[in-house]
Every structure is written in structure tokens, then in C-alpha cells.
Amino acid sequence: METKWKSPKIITGPVATGDYYYHRAEIVSEIWEELEKGCFILMAAPRRVGKTSIMRYIQNNPKENYKVIFQSIQSLTSEEEFYKAIYALILSCLSTSNKLKNYFQTYLKTKSITEVNISGGFKISNTSINYLNEINKIISDINEIGETIVLLIDELPEVLHRLNKNGKKEEAISILKNLRTWRQDEKFKNLKFVLAGSIGIHYVVNAIEGRNSDLNDLKKIQCNTLDKDEINKYIDWATKDATIQYSNELRDYLLEKIKYFVPYFFNIMFDTINNTARKEKNQTMTKSSIDNAFNLVIKNNEYFSDWKNRLSEYLPKEDFKYVNNILTHIAHKDNITIQEIYNKASEYNKNDVYMDLINELEHDGYIIEENKKYIFISPFLKEFWKHNNPNYNG
Numbered sequence: 001m002e003t004k005w006k007s008p009k010i011i012t013g014p015v016a017t018g019d020y021y022y023h024r025a026e027i028v029s030e031i032w033e034e035l036e037k038g039c040f041i042l043m044a045a046p047r048r049v050g051k052t053s054i055m056r057y058i059q060n061n062p063k064e065n066y067k068v069i070f071q072s073i074q075s076l077t078s079e080e081e082f083y084k085a086i087y088a089l090i091l092s093c094l095s096t097s098n099k100l101k102n103y104f105q106t107y108l109k110t111k112s113i114t115e116v117n118i119s120g121g122f123k124i125s126n127t128s129i130n131y132l133n134e135i136n137k138i139i140s141d142i143n144e145i146g147e148t149i150v151l152l153i154d155e156l157p158e159v160l161h162r163l164n165k166n167g168k169k170e171e172a173i174s175i176l177k178n179l180r181t182w183r184q185d186e187k188f189k190n191l192k193f194v195l196a197g198s199i200g201i202h203y204v205v206n207a208i209e210g211r212n213s214d215l216n217d218l219k220k221i222q223c224n225t226l227d228k229d230e231i232n233k234y235i236d237w238a239t240k241d242a243t244i245q246y247s248n249e250l251r252d253y254l255l256e257k258i259k260y261f262v263p264y265f266f267n268i269m270f271d272t273i274n275n276t277a278r279k280e281k282n283q284t285m286t287k288s289s290i291d292n293a294f295n296l297v298i299k300n301n302e303y304f305s306d307w308k309n310r311l312s313e314y315l316p317k318e319d320f321k322y323v324n325n326i327l328t329h330i331a332h333k334d335n336i337t338i339q340e341i342y343n344k345a346s347e348y349n350k351n352d353v354y355m356d357l358i359n360e361l362e363h364d365g366y367i368i369e370e371n372k373k374y375i376f377i378s379p380f381l382k383e384f385w386k387h388n389n390p391n392y393n394g
Contacts, residue, residue, distance in 0.1 A: 007274050008242040010267040012303075016053045017060075022234055022263055024054055027223055032063060034219045035150060035192055040183040042215065043196040045223030046365020046377070047307065048264040051196040054223065055152040058194070067093035067149050071120050074155035079171035082159060083131035086151065088120045090138055090191075093149045100142060107138070132178065139182075139191045150192045157197035157204045161314045164208045172208050183217065203360045204314065231261040238266070243283055244274055253287050257294055260378035268303055272296050297380065304384040307366065315357075322348040323357055324389070327366065327376075331385035332392045335373040 011020040031054075034041055043051045055070050062068040069089050076082050094104040095116045108116070111134070115123040139149070163172040182188045195201070195218070205215055226234060232251065239245060246254065258265050272293040277283065297303060312320050325344060330336050345354035358374070361367045368377045376382035 003243075005278055006241055006243050007278075008239045008244070008270045010238050010263075010270050012264070012267050012271050015056060016050065016263075017056050021053050021057055022050075022237060023057070024050065024223070027054055027221065028058060030221055031058060031194065034221065035066070035148075035194075037219075038189060038192075039219035040179075040192060040217070041194040042201065042218040042220050043194060043223055044220045044363070045196075046225075046262075046363070047310075048365070049223045049225060049262050050264075051223055052154055055154060055194060055196060058150075059152055062150075065147050067097055067147060068152065069093055069120060069150075070152040070154070072154040074158045076159045077162060077166070078168065079163070079174055080131065082175055083135060085120070087131040087135050088117075088122050089151050090135060090149055091116045091122050092118050092120045094138070094142075097147055099145055099147045103142065103145070135191075136188070139188045142190055143187055145190075148190045148192060150194065152194045153196070155197050156195050157201040158314075160201075160208060161204045164204075169208060176205065176209070180217075200360045200363050202363070203356065206356065207316075226261040226263070228255065228261070231255065231266070234263055234266065238263075238270060242274070244270075244277055244285060246285060250285055250287065250290065254290055257290055257379065260380075265378060265380060268297050269293055294379075298383045298387065301384070301388075304381060305388075307381060307384070308388060310364075318348065319350070319353070319357060322350050322354070323361065326358070326374075327361070327385050328389040328392050329394065330367065330374060330376055331382050331389065333394065335370075335375045337373055341374070 009020060016022065031041060031043075043054070045051050052072070059068050059070040069092055071085065071089055073082065073085055076085060091104075091113070094100050094107075095118060097104065107113075111129065112125040113122055114125070142149075160172045160175065163169070163175075179193065182191055183193070202215060235246060235251060235254075254266075254269065255261070258269065269290070273285070273289055276293065276296070277285075277289070308324075311323055315323060322344065325348070326336060326341060329340070329344075341354060341358060342351075345351050350357065358367075362369070365377055366381060367374045376385070
């Protein structure tokens, strides 16, 4: 009787939740510790490290006296839409609170709100409502009741960037100012934010205001990549009972091949290896299996094109040309020195901002400094950039 094929426990597209979520206990504990101190939190991490999965986990596992809700606000296009979204999330949190039940019911009647969705939606007959004023009123009202609302907001930098890009700079500045007021004024102590995004918020704020002082009082929590012991534990977890298993020798080879220890990159390799082996009905793993999977992954642009698209979307055109030239140089030459970076900055007239751009490439998980040279943080990204920019003369 043929043994049933069992795939590894991985997900490569949607956010990893439920059984597919690999718990990052230390990061979650640090977030709760800082929230309990009263901090607003900025989750700082390169792309694909798992920020959104962590936020979803926190939403699904709140602590006592906290009402927690997650939402990606990537599609918002105006300041008013931002406040409306925040208002809806606050109403959703109130709707599930026993302590605030009486206040909530009374409030709904005064505002002609007929329905509140626990995922962040509502129906209201009063179309002239000032959402910012209502947010301020609600949070002030519940200040002494002893329950804190935590809003896990993904993609705030995207919204700020879009507003600025579309000629709504003042709206973006207003959002930043109100976020600062909420986190610094004692009367709003029962409202907390955990902020994250797929592009660097410091770069975006600098582009809008010319400085990043509005972010200096955020508590930055670093979502680091896994170390060697942690990634081996992840491999154990992801491949437990799977048909394809990895010997110690093959694990070491896989780690050397991937180098950048985030679950996403291992998942796309596990997925490719598993699919190929299943089609060929071959349960025997070799180093060649890993090499072939690596090459197949590189050819699949859908895994990595977003890295380049993000840069072209949020960087000004001339900044993108400079950055893309830096990354193309590294892809073809293996590394770049700070002197070469400076020389290119002179060519592109970027002497005043070039290190800000390089720092953002580091923060967002493109490159890393090693032995006074910059290299790609991931061999996958290096090969993608080389294939995407095949002609380079230095």
C-alpha cells in the first residue's frame, strides 16, 4: 500500500496564522512588557521576517484588561479615512468589553450607530461625524475605567507615503502630529498603538518633514532573524512528520545556501523541494535537490519582484536610480565599498542623502555591512537582482 505523502507545515503566500504560525515568544513578551509600561511600539524589521504574523498572534491572544485588534490600512487614501478606520477599530474593541458595556451602549445611541462589526466596521446615520474628535472623546471618557485599547496597525508608512506622493503632505503631517499627541498626552493613556510596515517609516517621515523627531519617542522592538539554533528548531517544527526529511549534512548545506535565516526563505525552498519530489515520487534528498530548488526559486519572479517594486514605488525617481545601481553593482560584483558608494553618489548628485538611502536598504533587509563592504543579505535577492539587471559594466 502506497504511503500517503505529507507536505511540510509551511505557507508562502498569506500571513502565517493558526497552525502555520511559528511562535516568536521573546518578541511577543517584549511587546507586552513595553505596552504595560505605556509605550507606543514600532516594530522594526526587514521585510518577510514575520511582523504581521506576530501582530495577528497578539490580537488572538490578548492579556487581561486589554482589547486588541489588528488591521492593515494599506488601501487608505486620505487623512479622514485614517481617522475613520481608527474610530471603527476603537468601536470594535468597545463592543467586546464587559467593563465598557454600559458606556458603549449609551454612546451608540447618541451617535445613531446601528451596527458595529468586531473586525472593524460600523453603520451610522450621522454622515457629518468628525472622527478625530470622536476618537479623542471616547479615549478621554474611558481613561479611568481600567481597560486599554491596543491597535495593531500595519502599513502606516505606505499610507503616509501615498498621501505625500499625491500632494496631501499636510494630511500626512497631521496624522503624525495626532499620533504624537495620543502617545504623549496623559488623557489618552488608554489608547496604544503597535505600528509596522513594509517600507521604512523613518525614511518616509524624513521625506515628508525633513526630520524624524516625531518618531523618537516610539519604543522600537527589533524583530531579528533567527540564529542557527533557532532556525534548526524551525526546520524541526516545519518538517515534523513530513515525507521529505533533512539530514544534518543536508541541513548544513541548506543553511549555507540560504544564509539569511527567516522562515519565509526556508518555506519557499521547502515548498519547491517538496513539490518536485512529489511529482517525481522521489523521497531521497541530495545536495543536488537543494541546488535545483534554489535555481527554480530564483527563476520565479513572484517571490522577489516585490522587493524591487517597493523601492521604485516609495523612492523618488532619481533616488531609485541610484539605489538600483548600487544593488545591481553588488549583484554582479559580490560587494561594494563605501568609497564606491560615495563615488556613485557624486555621479547621481546624492552626496547629501546617500547614507540615509544605504541605511534604509539595511533596515529593510536588502543589504548588510560585512568587513567594511556591503553585500546582499540574501543570496536569493542577489541572484534576483542579477537576473533582473543582466547588463552591468560597473
